[in-house]
Amino acid sequence: MSDLLQRLRGRGWRVTSQRRVVAEVLDGDHVHLTADEVHARAAQRLPEISRATVYNTLGELVALGEVIEVSTDGRAKRYDPNAHRPHQHLVCSGCGAIRDVHPTGDPLADLPSKERFGFTVSQAEVTYRGLCPSCA
Amino acid sequence: MSDLLQRLRGRGWRVTSQRRVVAEVLDGDHVHLTADEVHARAAQRLPEISRATVYNTLGELVALGEVIEVSTDGRAKRYDPNAHRPHQHLVCSGCGAIRDVHPTGDPLADLPSKERFGFTVSQAEVTYRGLCPSCA
DNA sequence: TCTTGACCTGGACTCTGTCCATCGTAGGAT
DNA sequence: ATCCTACGATGGACAGAGTCCAGGTCAAGA
Numbered sequence: 001m002s003d004l005l006q007r008l009r010g011r012g013w014r015v016t017s018q019r020r021v022v023a024e025v026l027d028g029d030h031v032h033l034t035a036d037e038v039h040a041r042a043a044q045r046l047p048e049i050s051r052a053t054v055y056n057t058l059g060e061l062v063a064l065g066e067v068i069e070v071s072t073d074g075r076a077k078r079y080d081p082n083a084h085r086p087h088q089h090l091v092c093s094g095c096g097a098i099r100d101v102h103p104t105g106d107p108l109a110d111l112p113s114k115e116r117f118g119f120t121v122s123q124a125e126v127t128y129r130g131l132c133p134s135c136a
Numbered sequence: 137m138s139d140l141l142q143r144l145r146g147r148g149w150r151v152t153s154q155r156r157v158v159a160e161v162l163d164g165d166h167v168h169l170t171a172d173e174v175h176a177r178a179a180q181r182l183p184e185i186s187r188a189t190v191y192n193t194l195g196e197l198v199a200l201g202e203v204i205e206v207s208t209d210g211r212a213k214r215y216d217p218n219a220h221r222p223h224q225h226l227v228c229s230g231c232g233a234i235r236d237v238h239p240t241g242d243p244l245a246d247l248p249s250k251e252r253f254g255f256t257v258s259q260a261e262v263t264y265r266g267l268c269p270s271c272a
Numbered sequence: 273t274c275t276t277g278a279c280c281t282g283g284a285c286t287c288t289g290t291c292c293a294t295c296g297t298a299g300g301a302t
Numbered sequence: 303a304t305c306c307t308a309c310g311a312t313g314g315a316c317a318g319a320g321t322c323c324a325g326g327t328c329a330a331g332a
Contacts, residue, residue, distance in 0.1 A: 074207035103246040110239040121266035130257035
């Protein structure tokens with residue numbers, strides 16, 4: 001994601017210190033942080049950054065397709081910086097840990113047209129659930 | 137779901153008017169209501185029913201496996217009374233409409249053990265997204 | 273009918289996210 | 303290098319979804 005800021009600048013994004021810090025936080029560990037976690041980590045480097053800015057910036061990154069929004073539990077949305085490699089998610093029902101996984105096959109192909117009810121289906125998200133080694 | 141109350145009584149559930157009304161609301165149209173929608177419909181029959189009771193009852197029905205919790209948009213959770221027939225969901229990105237669908241194949245089989253990271257994987261939820269005929 | 277513990281109520285509270293008026297500043301123009 | 307200005311940041315109020323709790327109520331067995 002090191003060239004992310006370049007790409008965004010090319011799209012007319014004004015690069016501010018706040019946006020840079022948010023991008024750096026996402027670029028750090030490849031984990032799935034909530035907006036408030038992103039805010040907390042960003043605030044370590046830029047103490048005055050506001051929650052609203054973090055929410056705005058994350059929303060823009062999602063709209064630009066640089067980050068994926070994941071909501072696996074109906075609680076806070078999580079933000080996945082791994083947007084350029086298609087993948088699905090494996091979630092621990094015990095502790096909530098999330099891993100990126102790469103199933104074989106294409107779930108879209110498994111939905112017959114009779115089951116599409118006239119919808120233009122464009123995407124299939126799969127959430128695998130189970131227990132991680134520590135919780136089992 | 138007509139025998140739902142019988143099954144629940146058999147499991148030691150105390151059948152109250154509130155629980156009966158919530159079960160009847162879910163049994164009505166086979167749509168995917170939010171908790172507040174369930175509360176609104178329940179309140180038409182039993183005006184004093186409280187939100188807390190609706191939340192509690194829905195949570196109990198989910199824990200007992202009689203109802204499935206669906207969160208397709210990171211907003212309010214929705215409750216799906218069609219718990220006894222395995223299915224997935226097709227969501228309209230425009231208006232949020234939800235349909236039950238029955239894909240072929242088993243997504244669990246598409247997750248190789250190398251991609252399981254030691255998890256005991258028990259379930260795969262698929263959310264298909266696209267545009268419904270009216271929104272397209 | 274009585275008793276009792278499970279259940280219900282309403283309101284306060286938390287968490288997540290959005291909105292808005294105002295202030296600040298990135299970056300092009302000079 | 304400096305100035306301008308529109309875009310972005312701020313923070314506090316607000317809203318929606320859900321949880322918690324103390325106290326009152328009632329289903330169902332004795």
